[in-house]
Amino acid sequence: MFTKDKLIKFFLALAVFAAVDGWIFTTMQSSVRASAATVRKNALVLLAKSAPSDPGLLEDWLSTVGTSLPGGAAVYLTPSIDDPEVYVPLASNETVLKLWLDVAATEDAKKGLESAYYFEDYASAIKAQLNGTPVRLFYAPITDDAQAELLGIAVFMAPETADANVERLLLGFALGAFVLFASLSGVSRFVRDPVVGFSVLVLSALAIVFIIFPLAEAFRLSFLFEGKPSLTVWAESLSGAHLQALWGSIRLGIWTASTSTIVGFLFAFVIYRTSARSKKFLSAIAQLPVISPPFSLTLSIILLAGNNGLITRQLLGMQNFSIYGLGGLVFVQTIGMFPIAFLTLAGVLQGLDATLEEAALDLNAGRWQVFRTVTLPLAVPGLLSAWLLVFTNSLADFANPLLLAGNYRVLSVEAYIQVTGRNDLGGGAALSLLLLLPTLTAFFIQRNWVSKRSFITVTGKPNLKLVELAAPAVRMTLTAAVWFIVAFVLSLYGTILAGCFVKNWGIDYSFTLSNIGEALSRGKEAIRSTLSLAAMATPVAGLIAMASAMIFVRKTFAGKRVLEAVMMMPFAVPGTLLGIAYILAFNKAPFLLVGTGAIIVISYIVRELPVGIEGGVASLRQIDPSIEEAARDLGADEGLVFRTIVLPLVRPAFISSMSYTFVRSMTAVSAVIFLISARWYHMTVLIYNFSENLRFGLASVLATTLIIIVMAAFGIMRLLVRDTGAFDKTISR
Amino acid sequence: MAKEPVAVTIDRVTRIYKNVKGRADVVAVDDASFVVKPGELVTLLGPSGCGKTTTLRMIAGFDLPTKGTIRIGGEDVSSLPPNKRDTATVFQSYGLFPHMNVAENVGYGLRIRKVARAEIDERVKRALALTGLADYAERSPGRLSGGQQQRVALSRSLVVEPGVLLLDEPLSNLDALLREQMRVEIRRIQKSLGITAIYVTHDRVEAMSLSDRVIVMKDGRIRQIGSPSGIYERPDTVFVAGFVGKVAFFPVEVASTDGETCACTLRGKTVQAGSRAPDVARGKPAVLMARPESLRIGAPDEGVVDGTVRQNVYLGSSIESFVETEYGELLVQIDDPAGKRIAAEGDRVSVSFNEAQVRVLPASAE
Numbered sequence A: 001m002f003t004k005d006k007l008i009k010f011f012l013a014l015a016v017f018a019a020v021d022g023w024i025f026t027t028m029q030s031s032v033r034a035s036a037a038t039v040r041k042n043a044l045v046l047l048a049k050s051a052p053s054d055p056g057l058l059e060d061w062l063s064t065v066g067t068s069l070p071g072g073a074a075v076y077l078t079p080s081i082d083d084p085e086v087y088v089p090l091a092s093n094e095t096v097l098k099l100w101l102d103v104a105a106t107e108d109a110k111k112g113l114e115s116a117y118y119f120e121d122y123a124s125a126i127k128a129q130l131n132g133t134p135v136r137l138f139y140a141p142i143t144d145d146a147q148a149e150l151l152g153i154a155v156f157m158a159p160e161t162a163d164a165n166v167e168r169l170l171l172g173f174a175l176g177a178f179v180l181f182a183s184l185s186g187v188s189r190f191v192r193d194p195v196v197g198f199s200v201l202v203l204s205a206l207a208i209v210f211i212i213f214p215l216a217e218a219f220r221l222s223f224l225f226e227g228k229p230s231l232t233v234w235a236e237s238l239s240g241a242h243l244q245a246l247w248g249s250i251r252l253g254i255w256t257a258s259t260s261t262i263v264g265f266l267f268a269f270v271i272y273r274t275s276a277r278s279k280k281f282l283s284a285i286a287q288l289p290v291i292s293p294p295f296s297l298t299l300s301i302i303l304l305a306g307n308n309g310l311i312t313r314q315l316l317g318m319q320n321f322s323i324y325g326l327g328g329l330v331f332v333q334t335i336g337m338f339p340i341a342f343l344t345l346a347g348v349l350q351g352l353d354a355t356l357e358e359a360a361l362d363l364n365a366g367r368w369q370v371f372r373t374v375t376l377p378l379a380v381p382g383l384l385s386a387w388l389l390v391f392t393n394s395l396a397d398f399a400n401p402l403l404l405a406g407n408y409r410v411l412s413v414e415a416y417i418q419v420t421g422r423n424d425l426g427g428g429a430a431l432s433l434l435l436l437l438p439t440l441t442a443f444f445i446q447r448n449w450v451s452k453r454s455f456i457t458v459t460g461k462p463n464l465k466l467v468e469l470a471a472p473a474v475r476m477t478l479t480a481a482v483w484f485i486v487a488f489v490l491s492l493y494g495t496i497l498a499g500c501f502v503k504n505w506g507i508d509y510s511f512t513l514s515n516i517g518e519a520l521s522r523g524k525e526a527i528r529s530t531l532s533l534a535a536m537a538t539p540v541a542g543l544i545a546m547a548s549a550m551i552f553v554r555k556t557f558a559g560k561r562v563l564e565a566v567m568m569m570p571f572a573v574p575g576t577l578l579g580i581a582y583i584l585a586f587n588k589a590p591f592l593l594v595g596t597g598a599i600i601v602i603s604y605i606v607r608e609l610p611v612g613i614e615g616g617v618a619s620l621r622q623i624d625p626s627i628e629e630a631a632r633d634l635g636a637d638e639g640l641v642f643r644t645i646v647l648p649l650v651r652p653a654f655i656s657s658m659s660y661t662f663v664r665s666m667t668a669v670s671a672v673i674f675l676i677s678a679r680w681y682h683m684t685v686l687i688y689n690f691s692e693n694l695r696f697g698l699a700s701v702l703a704t705t706l707i708i709i710v711m712a713a714f715g716i717m718r719l720l721v722r723d724t725g726a727f728d729k730t731i732s733r
Numbered sequence B: 001m002a003k004e005p006v007a008v009t010i011d012r013v014t015r016i017y018k019n020v021k022g023r024a025d026v027v028a029v030d031d032a033s034f035v036v037k038p039g040e041l042v043t044l045l046g047p048s049g050c051g052k053t054t055t056l057r058m059i060a061g062f063d064l065p066t067k068g069t070i071r072i073g074g075e076d077v078s079s080l081p082p083n084k085r086d087t088a089t090v091f092q093s094y095g096l097f098p099h100m101n102v103a104e105n106v107g108y109g110l111r112i113r114k115v116a117r118a119e120i121d122e123r124v125k126r127a128l129a130l131t132g133l134a135d136y137a138e139r140s141p142g143r144l145s146g147g148q149q150q151r152v153a154l155s156r157s158l159v160v161e162p163g164v165l166l167l168d169e170p171l172s173n174l175d176a177l178l179r180e181q182m183r184v185e186i187r188r189i190q191k192s193l194g195i196t197a198i199y200v201t202h203d204r205v206e207a208m209s210l211s212d213r214v215i216v217m218k219d220g221r222i223r224q225i226g227s228p229s230g231i232y233e234r235p236d237t238v239f240v241a242g243f244v245g246k247v248a249f250f251p252v253e254v255a256s257t258d259g260e261t262c263a264c265t266l267r268g269k270t271v272q273a274g275s276r277a278p279d280v281a282r283g284k285p286a287v288l289m290a291r292p293e294s295l296r297i298g299a300p301d302e303g304v305v306d307g308t309v310r311q312n313v314y315l316g317s318s319i320e321s322f323v324e325t326e327y328g329e330l331l332v333q334i335d336d337p338a339g340k341r342i343a344a345e346g347d348r349v350s351v352s353f354n355e356a357q358v359r360v361l362p363a364s365a366e
């Protein structure tokens, strides 16, 4: 592969490109400099014109120069009475005066003064230092109105920071072009499968720029205080109040994970191990909350049980009840997250061979004994897995605590307040990094330990047999519990729907349609931008996910494991951290992205890729590699094989990864709340704003709209893929 | 489908799989060289793991040689990707595209080559007719039997008129009867098209019955190349002799060699063997090999060695008689058994051979 001949050609090409690149850069640099110099000169000439002819006003004028010329200053030279060729300097402060006195005797200064003496401007080419900023001197003659007499000479010390920025950008482009050329031509010369080579290159660039770099920036900046290396931020973050918030997050996670796992198991057990009726319906309702937008459940809880809640206040007349705090949070999170546990455990109970339970029954064990000695022990890894998944989700949850935490403190909200309330990005970064610790731990335990101890037997045949594992009385009780929860979940959605048509919840329950008009007109822009951002992210994320899956499953290359690990990392990174990391990393050159829609789209893609990749990997593993080899052999190149063979074959995974990305992007909040701008707003944030301002009617309308959109996306996806198994798997993250 | 057949040249090709995590390097193919002549069908034959598939995949371009060059029709293709090589592979698992029907599968290669629609239809039709699948064009491959899927895979490879047809154990997923039919059919089609073909198998009957020449491999190295009869009758090593057919060995001492033949001593008697392997020399340990059909059963003390008949297996046109001797159990084939007197199981007999039909080989186990 690496022949001498090829290497020589490669380096020759590089040298030629470098020469051209360098030439273009220097030409552009000098023209930028020239035009910047003209602009500066014009500005200074104009400024010189503003110099007062009255010597008494000079001092004031000199001090205003500082503001029209940020970082710069001026000295005013008046020809002395005795000798018109000797000048008396006047400056607004000592430093400026000293700088002038330092240069006054140089050849360059003499030249400047001479030019001014003959009514000519003079821009010095020599740089000087003023308070640490590089400045250039500009000599401007100040004449009387008739332009007959020289009143004085203004010597401006103009900083050149502005064009330095442009030059740095130019240099960045030149270097970037070179790196791009080098890698592209390197790949096409030395890699046998250029398409794979390029894909790996693109993925690596993506991983480095949009995952590693921002996280590293967040980490680095948490060790800076006022621009200097310091542990201040961390000392602050690890202080009592914040540690309390960390503990608050963990405590909430433990509670939510435990209750969700119990509820999830209850549903899975009733559906997959008893002869209860309406299983499809139960299972659909049990999955509903995963796709419901953030704030919607909280909103409905507040409507029912908040300070002016329908149940607590109007119906029960309670005065001292508060839903705000740990209890309410555990409640809402459980409703929102038990589906994750349910989907995991449903997979486990479906995968456990019912023959085992039959065998135990056959050996004369009672039902309860079978459950205790066979079913439960076999489900333990699944239970643990479900618990850890919910735990991670609860810790990363931002929307529910934002509205419902009250005085209870959790880290994700704390980090948000640090950033938006106190404008302390470093502190926010540190707090959200702190959150990474428990989530990463749980993630790795789940990945590397629990999932390897699974007892699921892959037989390939769906388990159609059903072993009734509950005595009738037990079954009735469990089924009743499940139906009670289902009714409750439905009533929550009903409440949101009702909220759309109520004038002023908690005070005036009269019917109105005005909320709808107002919410839709005020939310029009947000709806448009939310939809278009999600629509942009969707196909890109789907394609990248499938291409990555293809590369990870079928190709070998150096660093594959590392790339895979990095690409999967956002799975365990709380959205709050990602959002903060993005504003830290992308608010400056060379990636000035904050405020654009692009950064939001990128954050969607990066966050949802892991799930899509997993789906693609699972589905590709089922496909005989000789199918792709056959296509290759018949003359298709890598790209064609991907398009004509791989993509159609992984279609279910492809579509579900797209709809997953769409749904998650529509319902995003934790990262996006940091990235939105006036132009690119998000519906969820608007829902939050309305709720905060107690405009519950408007919030309800938007939440309902969002639910309808998400449901529609879901419906379309179901139509496109018959087998929704892949989607069910991917959504339980 | 008239196209000049091309030759394939494998020149000192080695493929080493680098050790993965502390395991030793695997030399899958070790310094292999051979030439496949235009229009010839050559079989790579050898036990599992000997490097047959690796060799074939390097010719197709799915794998790259660590060292050495591969030429197809005179062009060095060693570093070309599969889609740039004039080969078409029939895979063991067929690799049919499950999302396309039979006609679309077969036409895939033509569509990639941007052949005109009408011509594609025409050629697909002809290819399907050739393999007897004319009625199945619209079926999805998942709803075909194994043998039919096999034919689709074959048609798909043939329709693009490749310079070289590669087949990796194409019949191993079929039942015995179908295997025999397809074997005959593949050979018929290959001959009628005059296409160069390389066929991988570990089944010696398959190799013998369809090849122009057979390449026997073991542990990544080529052990012998020859026509089926040459390999069977004149193997050069004990391994090849044993791998391509049933055989009995008798340790002998070489007395003298002379051209293609040699004289040796077996149990004190001099035997003038009909042929010998090139490596046989006086003073080196050697064995005498005899195929079942060159062994005979006679009265005790009349033959080379005495023994007891353990079992007779009746096969219709012949009987296989297993005789327990001090050289182990010898298999004697008795042709046209009808009317012959056959020694019964348990009888004492002697075994002898026809000297002109036996061959002397070096004794090493390789």
Ligand SMILES: Nc1ncnc2c1ncn2[C@@H]1O[C@H](COP(=O)(O)OP(=O)(O)OP(=O)(O)O)[C@@H](O)[C@H]1O
Residues within 6 Å of the ligand: B017, B026, B027, B028, B046, B047, B048, B049, B050, B051, B052, B053, B054, B055, B202
């Ligand atoms: N990708 C690989 N990495 C490491 N070793 C490999 C790889 N592919 C093949 N090998 C090794 O190379 C050797 C030859 O493999 P190959 O597949 O060519 O055997 P084969 O002759 O086709 O066997 P079979 O008849 O079982 O198909 C084996 O020892 C195998 O384990």
Ligand SMILES: [Mg+2]
Residues within 6 Å of the ligand: B052, B053, B054
């Ligand atoms: Mg093989």
